[in-house]
Amino acid sequence: MPRRVKFPFLFLLVCLLLSPIAARADLDTTCLAAPPDHRLLTGQSGLNYNQVGRAIVIAYNAQHLQQEPLIACPDDGSIESVQLLSEGRAAFAIVQSDVAHSAWFHHPVLFQKPPLPPCVSLPCKFPPGPHEIRLIVPMFTEAVHVLVRPHLYISKVADLRGYRIWVGKQGSGDYLTAERVLAAAGLKMSDVELVSADTKSRAGIDTLRGALEALQQMDPALDAIIYTGAVPTRDIQAALAPPDGANINSEIHFVPLSVGMVSQLSNDSSYVETMIRKNDYGPGIPDSQGVATVGVEALLVTSDDPDMDTVALSMVSFLAANMHSIRAQLPSDEPALKRLALVDLPTRAPLLKRYFFRPARYYFFRDPVILLHHVLWVAAGIAVFLFILFCWKRKKIGPHIMKEPVALFAFLGFVVAWALGAFSMWLLERHVNGDFAGLFSALPSTLWYALPFTGKTAMTADGKVTIKIVQTFMALLLGGAVWPYAKKILVERIWRPVARWLRGGHLFARHNHSAR
Numbered sequence: 001m002p003r004r005v006k007f008p009f010l011f012l013l014v015c016l017l018l019s020p021i022a023a024r025a026d027l028d029t030t031c032l033a034a035p036p037d038h039r040l041l042t043g044q045s046g047l048n049y050n051q052v053g054r055a056i057v058i059a060y061n062a063q064h065l066q067q068e069p070l071i072a073c074p075d076d077g078s079i080e081s082v083q084l085l086s087e088g089r090a091a092f093a094i095v096q097s098d099v100a101h102s103a104w105f106h107h108p109v110l111f112q113k114p115p116l117p118p119c120v121s122l123p124c125k126f127p128p129g130p131h132e133i134r135l136i137v138p139m140f141t142e143a144v145h146v147l148v149r150p151h152l153y154i155s156k157v158a159d160l161r162g163y164r165i166w167v168g169k170q171g172s173g174d175y176l177t178a179e180r181v182l183a184a185a186g187l188k189m190s191d192v193e194l195v196s197a198d199t200k201s202r203a204g205i206d207t208l209r210g211a212l213e214a215l216q217q218m219d220p221a222l223d224a225i226i227y228t229g230a231v232p233t234r235d236i237q238a239a240l241a242p243p244d245g246a247n248i249n250s251e252i253h254f255v256p257l258s259v260g261m262v263s264q265l266s267n268d269s270s271y272v273e274t275m276i277r278k279n280d281y282g283p284g285i286p287d288s289q290g291v292a293t294v295g296v297e298a299l300l301v302t303s304d305d306p307d308m309d310t311v312a313l314s315m316v317s318f319l320a321a322n323m324h325s326i327r328a329q330l331p332s333d334e335p336a337l338k339r340l341a342l343v344d345l346p347t348r349a350p351l352l353k354r355y356f357f358r359p360a361r362y363y364f365f366r367d368p369v370i371l372l373h374h375v376l377w378v379a380a381g382i383a384v385f386l387f388i389l390f391c392w393k394r395k396k397i398g399p400h401i402m403k404e405p406v407a408l409f410a411f412l413g414f415v416v417a418w419a420l421g422a423f424s425m426w427l428l429e430r431h432v433n434g435d436f437a438g439l440f441s442a443l444p445s446t447l448w449y450a451l452p453f454t455g456k457t458a459m460t461a462d463g464k465v466t467i468k469i470v471q472t473f474m475a476l477l478l479g480g481a482v483w484p485y486a487k488k489i490l491v492e493r494i495w496r497p498v499a500r501w502l503r504g505g506h507l508f509a510r511h512n513h514s515a516r
Contacts, residue, residue, distance in 0.1 A: 031073035037311050038070050041081040041093035044169070045074040048230050049094040049298060052139060055329035056300075060318055062325070070311075077172030085301065086129025091308045092315065094139065096173040096228070097297035098180055098270040103133055104355050131303040134357040136316060137364040141295040141432050143231045143274055144181060148224045149215045150251035157185035157255055160192055163223035166211040170196040177296060178226040180270070184261040195222055212239040215252055224255075228296050232280045240281050254281075254291040259461070265294045272297060274432035275459045289464075290457055295432045302357050313359050320363040375423060375439075410481030414474060421470035422446040425463055433459045450474060 031039060042053030050072070057072040064070075073090065075081055081093035082103045101107070146157060154160065160182070168174030175196065179189055197206045205211045205222065212235055214222045227233070239252060254276065257265075265271045274295035300319075302312040319326075356365055390397060426442040429435075435445040435456075449456040450471045458464045501507040 031071055034071040035068070036089050037091045037308050038068055039073050039090040040070055041075050041084060041090050042072050043075060043077050043081060043094060044172070048142065050074055051331055052298070053094050055326045058329045059322060059325040060315065063318060063322060064314070077169060077174070079173060079176065082133055083129060085133055085303050086131045088131055088303065088305045088307065091311050092300060092302050094298055094300055096177065097299055098177055099173045100133060100135070100299050100301060101268065101270040131305045133301045133303050135355050136300045136302055136312070136357050136360045137319060138431070139298045139300050141272060141274065141297050142228050143276055143295050144177060144293045145227045145229065145233070145236060145276065146224065146255040147215065147236070147252050148255055149218050149222065152223060154255060156258055157181065157261065158187060160224055161187055162192065164193040164195050164221060166195045166205060166222055166225045168197050168227065174228050177228050180265065181226060184264050209235045212236065231276055237281055256292045257294060259292070262292055262294055271295060272431045273460045275457070277457050279455065297431065312357055316357070316360045316363060406484055407481050410477045413477045417470055417473040417477070418443070418446060421466060424466045428463045428466060429459050446470060
């Protein structure tokens with residue numbers, strides 16, 4: 001190659017190779033140029049937290065054109081986000097609920113980077129900064145996926161002892177979640193061989209997609225994956241059932257968490273009980289009931305730094321009235337994000353009330369006991385109104401009721417079972433199931449889930465029991481209401497002709513037309 005061509009070619013090649021680094025440098029420069037009270041930390045670039053964070057920033061800035069714009073700043077994950085937030089270097093962050101829980105209670109965590117003084121050893125208490133983080137609102141819930149390679153015949157997480165497990169980027173929130181899940185199964189991190197996303201042992205597994213490909217190909221470097229993401233995660237869905245149909249079932253399969261593990265992990269509000277349903281990933285889930293697991297809530301948090309109070313209060317007011325504008329900014333090619341129930345109600349653990357950003361409590365925190373009292377008062381008011389209306393119109397309604405008393409009581413029982421079932425499902429699954437995110441949406445969803453032919457499955461064990469109870473009550477009430485009519489048809493149309501035939505008569509009555 002001539003010299004005059006060679007050097008421009010090499011220059012172009014170097015520019016292409018350095019362009020991602022330059023883009024990241026520009027992004028970091030933009031974040032660094034922004035004042036701390038206008039930074040929103042979004043975790044690793046390209047992941048769900050980053051996409052939702054960008055949607056919040058775009059929608060917020062559109063509503064606050066006269067103010068300095070909010071900037072979405074990616075970082076290495078939830079642990080770093082909490083560190084930066086506690087140091088007063090950002091106003092907001094989207095972090096995992098287990099990481100936030102560790103920060104609130106100063107539990108030990110494994111840091112990716114060397115900790116700051118006075119913490120000089122690993123693990124150390126978290127966070128080391130001067131400020132405590134404060135919850136604004138839970139945004140949505142992601143599920144923990146435990147996937148194993150083909151022909152690795154294990155049925156529980158505890159059987160992963162000694163195997164090579166991909167756990168995401170070391171020191172990230174995913175890494176901490178994997179540690180907690182393995183601990184609930186009775187495993188230490190030293191009991192397994194960890195393969196982190198930034199490992200040097202094998203190229204190509206620095207991303208989830210690369211790890212899934214290695215798992216499909218039964219690469220000896222990898223046996224399992226522990227990943228936290230929205231359901232369905234597009235890369236996992238493609239790995240289990242590729243869109244070209246070339247491989248209907250990759251033979252990668254899920255490992256469910258045991259009932260004890262789910263109960264233990266969700267007991268302290270670090271996680272919530274949830275399920276990966278069969279129709280979320282198709283043939284990759286052979287169990288008709290789905291895969292039991294835990295959910296990690298994505299929390300929008302701020303800090304107790306007084307310098308952040310003004311912008312934090314502005315964000316609370318914005319979220320309380322403009323969540324639809326945030327959903328409109330989510331990527332159209334991410335259906336999982338489009339279905340997320342953004343601004344879900346807070347976790348039901350009462351102890352978290354003290355960790356709320358105080359103005360956010362008014363908009364987003366609902367005490368379960370007080371809420372139950374409100375619901376009971378509303379239900380009593382509706383009942384009294386209907387009784388007064390009945391008394392007013394009893395002369396017109398009464399004769400119809402006297403003709404069909406069984407149908408009336410069956411209808412009232414049906415309505416009560418439906419209302420109680422919807423309220424119970426809302427309490428149990430509002431954090432993990434968008435169908436029950438609101439009380440009004442829970443009413444039609446409860447009926448839909450109670451129909452046996454729809455294939456809808458509740459996301460929690462208590463939710464499944466509730467739906468089964470509602471199904472049973474509704475079936476009994478419907479059967480009781482229909483039975484008198486069914487009995488009449490059976491006696492007059494079936495039994496009487498059969499009895500006449502048994503006595504020697506005709507099976508079908510003959511009509512005498514000769515008289516005409």
